[in-house]
Amino acid sequence: MMGKIRGKVLVIDMPQTLTKVDVGNYQTLAHQAGKVIRLGEKEIVLFKLSTGEVKAVENKSPHPKGGTLADGLVSGSYVYCPLYDWKISLNDGKVQAPDEGQVKTYEVEVEDNRILLLI
Amino acid sequence: MEKKHLVLIGNGMAGVRVIEEILKLTPDAFHITIFGNEPYPNYNRIQLSNVLQGKTTVDEIFLNEWEWYRENNITLYTNEAVAKINPQLKTVVSSTGRIVAYDELIIATGSSSFILPVPGADKQGVTGFRDIQDCENMMEVARTHKKAVVIGGGLLGLEAARGLIDLGMDVHVVHLMPHLMERQLDETAAIMLKEELEAQGMKFLFEKQTSVILGDDRVTGLRFSDGTEIETDLVVMAVGIKPNTQLAKEAGINVNRGIVVNDLMETNTPNVYAVGECAEHREITYGMVAPLYEQGKVLAQRILGLEVSPYEGSVTGTQLKVSDVDLYSAGEIIDDKSTKAIKVHNEFEGIYKKILIRDNRVVGIVLYGDTKDSTKLFRMLVDKEDVSGKTSASILDSGCCGGGQADMSVDSMPDTEIVCGCNGVSKGTIVEAIQTKGLTTVDQVSSCTNAGRSCGRCKGIVGEILAYTLGDSFDATKANKKTLCGCTTLSRDEVVAEIKEKGMMSTKEVMNVLGWNNEEGCSKCRPALNYYLGMLHPEEYHDERDSRLVNEKMHANIQKDGTYSVVPRMYGGVTNAEDLKKIAEVTEKYNIPLVKLTGGQRIALLGVKKEDLTNVWEDLGMPSGYAYGKTLRTVKTCVGSQFCRYGTQDTMQLGIDLEKKFERLDTPHKFKMGVSGCPRNCAEAGIKDMGIVGIDGGFELYVGGNGGTDLRAGDLLCTLKTEEDVMDMISAYIQYYRETANYLERTSTWIERVGLEHVKEVLQNAEVRKELTAKLDRSLTRYTEPWNEALKNQQIREKYYKTEEFPEVLV
Numbered sequence: 046m047m048g049k050i051r052g053k054v055l056v057i058d059m060p061q062t063l064t065k066v067d068v069g070n071y072q073t074l075a076h077q078a079g080k081v082i083r084l085g086e087k088e089i090v091l092f093k094l095s096t097g098e099v100k101a102v103e104n105k106s107p108h109p110k111g112g113t114l115a116d117g118l119v120s121g122s123y124v125y126c127p128l129y130d131w132k133i134s135l136n137d138g139k140v141q142a143p144d145e146g147q148v149k150t151y152e153v154e155v156e157d158n159r160i161l162l163l164i
Numbered sequence: 165m166e167k168k169h170l171v172l173i174g175n176g177m178a179g180v181r182v183i184e185e186i187l188k189l190t191p192d193a194f195h196i197t198i199f200g201n202e203p204y205p206n207y208n209r210i211q212l213s214n215v216l217q218g219k220t221t222v223d224e225i226f227l228n229e230w231e232w233y234r235e236n237n238i239t240l241y242t243n244e245a246v247a248k249i250n251p252q253l254k255t256v257v258s259s260t261g262r263i264v265a266y267d268e269l270i271i272a273t274g275s276s277s278f279i280l281p282v283p284g285a286d287k288q289g290v291t292g293f294r295d296i297q298d299c300e301n302m303m304e305v306a307r308t309h310k311k312a313v314v315i316g317g318g319l320l321g322l323e324a325a326r327g328l329i330d331l332g333m334d335v336h337v338v339h340l341m342p343h344l345m346e347r348q349l350d351e352t353a354a355i356m357l358k359e360e361l362e363a364q365g366m367k368f369l370f371e372k373q374t375s376v377i378l379g380d381d382r383v384t385g386l387r388f389s390d391g392t393e394i395e396t397d398l399v400v401m402a403v404g405i406k407p408n409t410q411l412a413k414e415a416g417i418n419v420n421r422g423i424v425v426n427d428l429m430e431t432n433t434p435n436v437y438a439v440g441e442c443a444e445h446r447e448i449t450y451g452m453v454a455p456l457y458e459q460g461k462v463l464a465q466r467i468l469g470l471e472v473s474p475y476e477g478s479v480t481g482t483q484l485k486v487s488d489v490d491l492y493s494a495g496e497i498i499d500d501k502s503t504k505a506i507k508v509h510n511e512f513e514g515i516y517k518k519i520l521i522r523d524n525r526v527v528g529i530v531l532y533g534d535t536k537d538s539t540k541l542f543r544m545l546v547d548k549e550d551v552s553g554k555t556s557a558s559i560l561d562s563g564c565c566g567g568g569q570a571d572m573s574v575d576s577m578p579d580t581e582i583v584c585g586c587n588g589v590s591k592g593t594i595v596e597a598i599q600t601k602g603l604t605t606v607d608q609v610s611s612c613t614n615a616g617r618s619c620g621r622c623k624g625i626v627g628e629i630l631a632y633t634l635g636d637s638f639d640a641t642k643a644n645k646k647t648l649c650g651c652t653t654l655s656r657d658e659v660v661a662e663i664k665e666k667g668m669m670s671t672k673e674v675m676n677v678l679g680w681n682n683e684e685g686c687s688k689c690r691p692a693l694n695y696y697l698g699m700l701h702p703e704e705y706h707d708e709r710d711s712r713l714v715n716e717k718m719h720a721n722i723q724k725d726g727t728y729s730v731v732p733r734m735y736g737g738v739t740n741a742e743d744l745k746k747i748a749e750v751t752e753k754y755n756i757p758l759v760k761l762t763g764g765q766r767i768a769l770l771g772v773k774k775e776d777l778t779n780v781w782e783d784l785g786m787p788s789g790y791a792y793g794k795t796l797r798t799v800k801t802c803v804g805s806q807f808c809r810y811g812t813q814d815t816m817q818l819g820i821d822l823e824k825k826f827e828r829l830d831t832p833h834k835f836k837m838g839v840s841g842c843p844r845n846c847a848e849a850g851i852k853d854m855g856i857v858g859i860d861g862g863f864e865l866y867v868g869g870n871g872g873t874d875l876r877a878g879d880l881l882c883t884l885k886t887e888e889d890v891m892d893m894i895s896a897y898i899q900y901y902r903e904t905a906n907y908l909e910r911t912s913t914w915i916e917r918v919g920l921e922h923v924k925e926v927l928q929n930a931e932v933r934k935e936l937t938a939k940l941d942r943s944l945t946r947y948t949e950p951w952n953e954a955l956k957n958q959q960i961r962e963k964y965y966k967t968e969e970f971p972e973v974l975v
Contacts, residue, residue: 075959077710078717081774081966081967083967083969085971095684104726109230109231111724111725113726115726116717116774118690120684120685120687121682121683125687127722128722132686142597142612143612
């Protein structure tokens, strides 16, 4: 039953590195808008794409002036930074040309209707 | 192996470009140290005249932010000049005494304004025009003083003069020669330029030589060699630049006018190179950006020990960055016995073109009033193309009528050649972007590569490259068309017509049916389509919240740190004790860091955390003030006849009524109103999208005013007798704007585009007015109060406003 408790460490997946964290119900996660997950100090944002895939990135714009990403416009597997309109890939976190930069991405798995974040 | 140490003296465009080229080729080749004597990261010096002219800000011209230096592990010392180079020890010593050893040393110290050696040149209020500091000095003087003199009627002088006019100064340009820009323009073009600039308010004193700068500590005037004088509060010296060579000279490096370099940018001292405006190559020093970038490329390859094709010098063209002046020149400008000229002088349209040809080759170009041929002619000049088979018309014609045939010169252009000098984009980069990303329009190429994004002069050649790369599939009208965005080849009008004709009902359907090349669109088309659909089908269309940009989606303004501002509605700027108490309590309860009155007479709560938004709204219990929307913002009012002894109408109440009627309505861009009770106009109705001024027995309606980016005084639309007439006319006007403007087009630009007379004519017709007001009234039924809706609807709260908290994960 440990596996169903939200926010608890479920499995140590790889030696000392990745941990799976249950961050919510897959079914009820809305499409096309970022959901902010706060893990202690860390802010991660989940995006459910129109394909149903869930992507997770750090909630921090790679723009030098900073800002958040959660409320940006989502198109395909990209999000547009809400403050400076940078186009950012949710697959690898890379900012699209002509701008440059990268945001940290996280692996996500969906099991039994639960969203598992690998951090 | 220990990495070699590369030191760069000068944190400007030329030097940093070399570093960028090196990092691109071999990222980890060197430990890099850069010294810059200004307190900024690398910035775009060419844009300084735009900063002065108010078209851009200092922050926007940084080319490399601090972050870039950190990411590339570059040690940067700003505000720290290099005082000495010691080639024997291979070290440099900075102004603070810091000693840094180098294996390779690049000198890129640039140039300084040449300050005339006349008595008084050291007085306060005398400046050059070379860096951000000069710019800020001028802006500072303009704040408190009125008169300015620019010495020098060349490129830099005229750009500075225009900037000072934009800053509200009375400007004289003093020029030693009888004509402006005599090194770039012939007499005919120079006179046309002078007339245009005079019309812009610039004054000229020709053939005047400055002999003394007058004043005690501060400049008060100039005296010329003919004994005449002029009063002034500011003197800008723009008579030329001189390469900064002192440092090199003291180190025993060979210096002539500039630091002498060979075709590999090497000085006569081993491991020391020079690049940019401080360098002299084949007896030429350059002050344009394109040659500096070409030099940078060669130097990067040389320093990395790669195979390098030597730098053989550059031919440069000139253009003037002054509003409403289209001017281009390159090569020779004065006819002589050995040249034959093609000249076109259309006095009526203010166009002048002169192409100088010697031995069947273009050797000089002067274009005024129409510069669209400049890129093509410049290529002919650089390539020394044989024009013996061509007619004058085919030389001057920019090729747009030939069915988009690619110009041969694009074919022969090497991939490495820089097409966009401003951004250093090569032909190869453009071709690759076209091929790998499937681009079909010039706009798409610009947004993918940056080419053409700065001065725009290379857009012609980008079009040619597009034609050449796409071959038969190239469509000229399509390529140069202003499309809705990069996702489609259709224009705004075509998209709107298709939506109407096919009765499309969602952004997805539009993108699908009209063959968008991004299945889900982008941040430009999605909000635009959502607007057009709602405007065309007010009753049937379901608004797509996720197609709106952040502020309209969240119903709050995002701030730079990701917090939001909350501005409650206060109709007409009128509040009461109860609302003020609630605002005070909410501010305390949620620790809101800033409460501020806005320009539109409202109270803004700034720095509200996203997860507090809905609670703040609930506690306030007031409707949204829509301070974030492309919609009616605020109606600013004066107290009017209710309290003011001058008031002629009850304009405070009228303002409240207007705000209640039109609130929440989607418009192409934000829409502001002002209502004043008398012509003293305390509500600033003259600079609003719709301004109403009460007069004895009626109201004046002013339209197209703007107090922001495009400062514009409103035009009188009409004078009306009753408040009912006012309401009707405003309804019709807004609806006509809603139906015909481009998304994100303010009324100030819209009215100039469609014409005030046209709008007057449309609104004169009572039938048309009735139709428009009816459509507007139908649209107004679409809306519900969004804050209250969020409070009632759990799904909205969950989706947009909730943050999930988890304890820190311990690994």
